[in-house]
Each structure stands twice: as structure tokens, then as C-alpha cells.
Amino acid sequence: MKKKLLSLLLVATMVTSLAGCSGAKSSDSASVEEKVTIRVFSNQTDRKTGQGLIEQTLFDNYVKENPNINIEVEALDDEAYKTKFKAYATGNAMPDLLNAWGQPSFLNEVIDAGLLAELDKSSYDDYGFIEGSLDGFSRDGKLYGLPRNTDVMAFYYNKKIFEENGWKVPTTYAELLALAETINEAGIVPCSMDGSDKWPLSIWMHDLIAKINGESKAMLEASVTNADFSDPSYVQAAQLLKDAVDVGLFQNGFETTDYGTARNLFANGQAAMYYMGSWEMSMATNEDVLEDVRNNLGVFAMPVVEGGQGAATDIAAWNGGGYAVSANSEVKEETIALLNYMFQPENWSKLAWENGVCMSAQDYSAYLTGDETEPQKAFTDIVVGSTSITGVTFNDLGTSEFKTISEDGSQQLVIGALTPEKFWETMAEACK
């Protein structure tokens, strides 16, 4: 009898507690229903500095202005991002706002799989996007995303080290190579290079192709489409890269040095130069960078090649990272509204510039204050003074498979496993 009573009591408590549970739940879901949640998948893992900070600031502002919107951010580093992106693509739970790269190697496969929503091109007419910057995100005349910034490849250099030793900024490639020897003799690494990620090596060649040929965008695109790299300028560019390796322009072991280590070599004053994109311009304000380096940061573009038709103003620049909206998003309209908000000129463009993070893909001239950091001014000058812009680098012009092969090839080239001729033969093979 006692047992029976006890079990009855237990059952009673369980039922009431369960009822309590369900009661709480239902009230929860009711409040959620009013709110719209936009899921963002970002490659900006650092939300406190750089582009991540700008992104987060804009999200916070948007939520403040639109209390019914809730933004959930999931952020992963580039490589992990691409892997997870693919996992999302195969499943059905694609987040709403996505980070995307306006390069065929990334975007074409994604667009062809029908994963991205088409954006209304005409609605961005007064957003001030610079000419050609939307090309990377377009396919067959339709727009699928918006670029975040203009990326320019250049040399950062330590003015103080240069001045103290009486070195001059090289104006020709031969001078650059000659400088390598002089700097090595002083016991400093001439140019810090991230060879482990391979793409900086590809871009180095890409940059040289522009210096050899001048306007080279159409030529590169045709080469990738026709799988034909027989133009002698290609072999020359590869040879010039190999020459730089042979004269010791890069640090010992550069082919296995990763991004962070290469950057730190320069940021700690152990290297005189650092070949990297304009997205590193925030080094000038970054407290983690050695003060001596931070305050003496200079920038110059890849010097001209003797006998080449290009000028120093034919620059390697493109519009890389940006955003796209998932085609299957349940909150597509709200997501596009958020995207549009972010790219109103007074938002992304202005914030990014004022914080010295990057140059947006929009016209930011209205936000110039005159108090910019040295790299900001230098990069603006490079872009404003450019006579031609290469657009997407050659390694990103093909499929993602071509990207892997071409970047692997760049590394094999610098370690001497591939000759310049063989390198481009491999490239042509990979395009087929």
C-alpha cells in the first residue's frame, strides 16, 4: 500500500513538473515568433578589430534600429569557412547571409548549384560601387553578391630600416633583386613572404604579368578559358619569381612559413619588406605591431620590369571578399535589407576607412580626412593613380581545382620542383 502511494505521489509530481516545463516553453516560442532571426556565416573570426569589428558594429547598429531583428553570427577562419560552407551547401540549413569571394574559383560552382539569391543590380546604382567591382559577383549578367573591399597587392616596407641603411625604394625589378643582396648582408630578411599559403606566390607572378604586359586582364581571362599559356610573358614572370628566390629576397624557409609568422617577421622588425595585400594596412594602428614598425610603415607597388610594357601604375588589384544571400533563406527579404543597410555608403565604406581597416569597393573619397595613416594614403594613391587594374588573380580565374593546382604549382616552382616552362604547361593542362 505504501509503495502504491509513493508511486502515485511520484507520478503526480512528474506530471505537474512536466506541465510546468511545457508551459514555460510555449511562452518562449511565442516571443520568438515575433522576432526574425538572420543567421550570418562570416569568415571574420576576430570581432574586436579589423573587418570583423566593422561587420559586428554594423550588425549591432542594425539590431538597435530594427528591434524585431535578431542576428546570429557564426564565424570561422577562411579554410575552415570554406569547408563548413560546403557542408552547409550539401545540407539544407544554409545560413541566410554568407561571406563569399567574388572569384570564379569560389563563386561559379556555388552559383551553378543554385545556392545564392539573385540581387537587383539596379538598386545599387547610387551605392557608389566603383566600376567593375561588381563583375566578380556577377554571372551571365546577374548579380549574386556585393564586394566588401578593394584589394591591392603591394610591398609594405620599414622606412626606418631603409633610411638608416641608406636603401632606396626600388623602381625596377632588377633594383629590387639587387637590394636583396644588400639587405641580406646587413643581417635582415629582405622581404617576408607567406609561402605556405601559396597564393601570395601566385599573386607575385600575377603582379609581374601586369608589369610585363601592361593591361593584362583580358589576356589572362582568355588564357584560362582557352587553356593556353604560351605567351612568353608567362614564363618570364615565373622566371622572375624564381630569380627573386635565388637571390635570397625571401626569408630562409619561406615556402613553409605561414601567414601569421610571415607577418610577424615584418611586424617585429626582422624583415625590411613584406609583400601582402592592402587588407594589412591596419598594421599602422595595430598595437600588437612593434612601435618602430607601426610608425614607419611605407608602401610601394611592385616595381616595373625592364623591357616590360607595363608601368608601376598597372596594378594587381581586385575585389575579393564580400557577401551573398542564400537562395533558400526563409528570411530572404530581411537579409537583403540587412545587406543593403550594410553597404549604404555611410556605413561600411565610411567605417572601414575611418578605422583604417581597408578600402571599400565603393567610392570613399567623401570620407577622406587628411589624417589617414601612411599606408592608407599610399594605397589610395596607388588606386587613384592606376592606369589599369588586373582584376581577379589568375589562380582564382578557373575552377577551384585549377586554384589548388596552380597554387601548389607556384610552390613547386619556387622550390625548383617545376621549371617555369613546366609550370605553365601544368597550368594549361589543369584548365582543360
Add this chain to the structure above:
Amino acid sequence: MKKLYSNKWVIFSLVAPGIITFICAILAPICLSFYYGLTDFSGMGSFSFIGLENYKVLMTDTSFWLSLRNSLLLAVGFICIQHPLAIITAAVLDRLQGKAEGFFRCVYFIPNVISVAIIAYLWKFIYNPSFGLLNNILKIFGAKAEVNWLGSGLAIWSVLIVLIWHGFGWGMLIYYTGIKNIDTVIYEAAAIDGASAKTTFLRITLPLMKPVIQVNVTLAIISALKQMETVYLLTNGGPGNETQFLANYLYKQAFNSFKYGYGNAISIVFVVICLLATVALNKIFAEQKTA
């Protein structure tokens, strides 16, 4: 109780959880992999059936053969370097007794406790040509040149050393438990008969450890073939493809090149190689038993 176990339904219900897990988590994915291996699936969107094309490409893919060679090289390194050292260390540890025994057991096992990511970065810094520990030590001994440990030619050996060092603790711990399980009476008898340490080790410890060695060697070969994370973080196969390993190459093809179909074809070959290795090892050890 006996009656209960002879009831087929009871047997079934006891075995079912294991079988179902095996089917869902291992067998079904392998079958799916085989299916995708016959397609040109990029990982998203539509795909078409291309028969054995992926396998044909695989046969002439030099990077694949290189990564297979590296994986086998690692297996050989495990068996010829890591395991003999592990057995000897385990035997010595067993002799040490007392506090020293526990201390060294811990020390040798530490690399296995540390996360793989940290291991990889630790060694990256040790190997760094300009400020790495290794080159600085060499400098003390008068070496002038900065050796590029992860550079072309040397890289594969540098990576092998890290992997062998990293897996050492596990192997040793299993051998150590094996040795601890050997009846001490046998050693006492040997000592009375005047057997030296060397003879005791060769005539008593080793033969009695045979089952442990068998398990350990099988595990080592499979872990060599499966090696991925340390290599991915240390060199990601570079420079070129010199330190490419099977699993890492598979990952690269499927996720970096978006050749999901091809990646799956590699994974099928991978499974076959692992199975063959296991079967071959079992055969070898079985023959020794009967001999």
C-alpha cells in the same frame, strides 16, 4: 540464465545496438562513398555518373602515389623505429620501480596529452630556420648554415620524426601494461637460473608480449595510414606535395578542389588498403603462432 542466452531474440537485442551503429556509422557511409566515387559530384548541386573514370585518373595521379608512399614510409617508421624503442623503454620502465617509474611513464606520455594543434605549432617553431630551437642548438655546436628543416628534401624526415615522437607514448603505454601483466614468478625463476637482463628480455618478455605486439603493430599501421591532423597543421603536404599523406590528400581533393567524387574514390582505395593491411598482418601473426 543459459536459457535466456539461447533465445534468439535476446541474442539479437544484445547484438543489435553494435550492429546498427556499425551499419549507420561505418558501412552505410562506405557504400555512399563508393557510390559518390563513381560520380563527378563537386559537393553541391547536381552531378552525373561517370563510372570508373575517377579510379582511372587515380592510377596516374602522381600526388596520390606519393602520398601513399609517404603513408607507408610512416608505417615502416612506426614499426622499425617507434615500436622497438617503445618496447625497450617499457621494459626499462618496468625494471625502474618506485617513483622514477611513475615519473618517466608520465613524461613519455605527455606528448599524447597535449592537443595536436599545439604539437604542430610547437614543432613548427622548433624547426623554424631563422629563430627555431633546433638551429639555435646546432649553432652552439658550431653549425653555421641555417638548416631549412621543413624545406624541400628534408621536410618528409622532419615530419616523420614529429609523428614518431608523438605516437611514442601510446605504444609505450600499451607495451608497459603488457609487461606488467607478465607473471613475476617467471622472472624470479629466470633470475634464480642466472639469466642476464638481455636474455630475460629476449626469451621471456618478448615472446610473452606477442599478442600485445600484434595489436599494437596493427594499430600503428592503421594510424599511419590515417595520419591527417598533424600533417595538415604542420605542413599541409608542402612544400609542393613532398609531405602529402593519404588522408590529407583526400581532404584536399574533396574540400579544397571541390572534387568530392574524386575524394570519395580515394577514400574507397584508402579503405581497401587499410583492410588489406589488417588482413595481411593477421595472416603474418597467425602463421607465427602455428610455427
